Amino acid sequence: MSVLTGGKLKLIQAALRLITQSRSLTSLGLRELAREAGLNPNTFYRHFQNLDEFGLQVLSYIAEDMKSGVRELRRTAETSEQAAHDTVTFVYHYFLANPAATTVAVRELHGPSPLLRRALENQLDASAREMGEDIIDRQLVSGVEPRTIHEISTMTIRYILFRAMDYIDQPAQRERIQLETERFINRQFRGAMVEHLTRAELDTLADNKQ
Amino acid sequence: MSVLTGGKLKLIQAALRLITQSRSLTSLGLRELAREAGLNPNTFYRHFQNLDEFGLQVLSYIAEDMKSGVRELRRTAETSEQAAHDTVTFVYHYFLANPAATTVAVRELHGPSPLLRRALENQLDASAREMGEDIIDRQLVSGVEPRTIHEISTMTIRYILFRAMDYIDQPAQRERIQLETERFINRQFRGAMVEHLTRAELDTLADNKQ
DNA sequence: CCTCTAGGTATACATGTGTCTACCCGTTGA
């Protein structure tokens, strides 16, 4: 584990290229991969046992990448609103720079291979947990149970992932998508902050605005 | 348009069966379909020009189904919380009864075929608009702009769709998923209702609970 | 009664696929 030697890396990168051009990881053929990588089909077997193992390796290659990306995200932000803005900006830029990884993640999270699905879920849940801990440590929201914060984090991570697809392939809509995402996050947390109020109390609050 | 004759229907249903057993619509082969349907491969060409057209027809077959399902949903519920509960219960039961349709929708919404993607988006947006109108007409939330209600509806429809996958294939988690979904919806709307408050006002509200 | 047609079938072809076995070549270590 695990310096990637030439051929192996070439195959993985070929997969990422093919996926960006509208394929799904599970549907790639090994000859297709070799062709794209400029290698002999049989070279595949020098590095991977079969396509399942290949899929897993591509995934962990991506995961490595994503993790290091998201780690950088320890920013200084005072309010949760500011943090939401910073996070969303950062994450979408990251996704934009790594379209293949994003596409793989979105497609395989609900894709046909249970193996890849579980792997991705674990990966996402880990990120969500980190995000939750971060919010708690930095006390970005008040009066909300940790349990709820983690729940919201999980939802948010998934939401962002899916929107990232739109963000990538609809350049004209990027600003709108970013703003929607921020509103989404803020509403979740604001909603959680007033979860203990009755509907009547809420209604008066809502009606009293000008 | 469009009484489905024997063979055509058999092919579409074969597709739905195959998809439930962990395939994706785009990845189906016509021989595979014919085999599953108990027909000669060439019969496919009597009914469809190619696999793309087939995909679209499967989609509209499903759409028909879903639409009629969701239409039944005009229930009587007094509070938005109650409506959320009723809706979520109904929708998840519907998805549970139609796993193939659900799987197709989830897989192809971010799948490799732009054609199917657009078709599905339109379908979902239509449902979201209906949901939004319904909420507005029945005045289930107060003090929230129609624009915001529609935005939340769109997010909710997509959220539910993805969770439906988990709901279907994790029987032990169904109650939890349903509750999470309800909390998700309520937080969105509650969050929207207090969107006009400042953070300081919110913090006092949140800290004052016991 | 004949003809047309919709739906289903059979055969065949070129191309693609995963996998196996065998061969090759440069580096490394003894």
Added chain:
DNA sequence: TCAACGGGTAGACACATGTATACCTAGAGG
């Protein structure tokens, strides 16, 4: 110097795929 070995190649295998052409049959319409 020689053996082992990691990484790459070549050819061949059985089988799957999309598609084209031709044939068959049951029913409908005149």
